[in-house]
Amino acid sequence: MKTPIIGISLDIETNPTYSRYPWYALRENYTTSFITAGGTTVALPHDIAAVPHYLDILSGIVVTGGAFDVNPELYGEPLTPAIQARLKPLRTNFEMALLEGALKRDMPILGICGGEQILNVVLGGSLIQHIPDQVPDALEHLQNYDAAHTAHKIHIAPNTLLHRLVGQTTIDVNTSHHQAVKGVSNHTIISARAPDGIIEAIEYPSHPFCLGVQWHPEFHATPYDKHIIAGFVAATRVYAGNQ
Numbered sequence: 001m002k003t004p005i006i007g008i009s010l011d012i013e014t015n016p017t018y019s020r021y022p023w024y025a026l027r028e029n030y031t032t033s034f035i036t037a038g039g040t041t042v043a044l045p046h047d048i049a050a051v052p053h054y055l056d057i058l059s060g061i062v063v064t065g066g067a068f069d070v071n072p073e074l075y076g077e078p079l080t081p082a083i084q085a086r087l088k089p090l091r092t093n094f095e096m097a098l099l100e101g102a103l104k105r106d107m108p109i110l111g112i113c114g115g116e117q118i119l120n121v122v123l124g125g126s127l128i129q130h131i132p133d134q135v136p137d138a139l140e141h142l143q144n145y146d147a148a149h150t151a152h153k154i155h156i157a158p159n160t161l162l163h164r165l166v167g168q169t170t171i172d173v174n175t176s177h178h179q180a181v182k183g184v185s186n187h188t189i190i191s192a193r194a195p196d197g198i199i200e201a202i203e204y205p206s207h208p209f210c211l212g213v214q215w216h217p218e219f220h221a222t223p224y225d226k227h228i229i230a231g232f233v234a235a236t237r238v239y240a241g242n243q
Contacts, residue, residue: 011066065113116212124185
């Protein structure tokens, strides 16, 4: 069977730490977690013109998290000072084009943390710009800790893709985010929430595999994270077989 090629989006940094010049960033476990599950991974530079060519050779895409926020003007809200310094328009525009193209091709999609957020915007939804400002009684979702450990529980809706993947209605997850999904479109469903009501997973059920999760399954903090990644890779294998 054809080995699926999975495209993984990159973060971009301008801080002169690794280099004096702008540099791409991707944690190693983003690649190894999908390789271990049977995929071949490639990193995707932010070349919007190349998106159709990327999609021609890929069998699935993973949109990653990172040190960035989505511009609220993309979902019809004013930009606030809390996120203005964290915008990365080239990354956001590239990932939007990538997601829009993958949706049209019914290509498997997995959005992780910030990747879930931009997926929701592409699907017609909106975001909480800064959880502490908009949800006063929320848990501390932006935690400075080892993400290989869990931080809180989530409750999973039955009869959803996420429920089929993990086989549970409650699991523990890690957490590292200050934004979250707020509203979803009519064709998007909410498949998990934290105990404080924050949305933790969304799905596009008319698509073969389109899942966004607010936590980081690439850390394998629980065995259920491996089930999510394995399920995604299985979907990319089916897509590759039909290419």
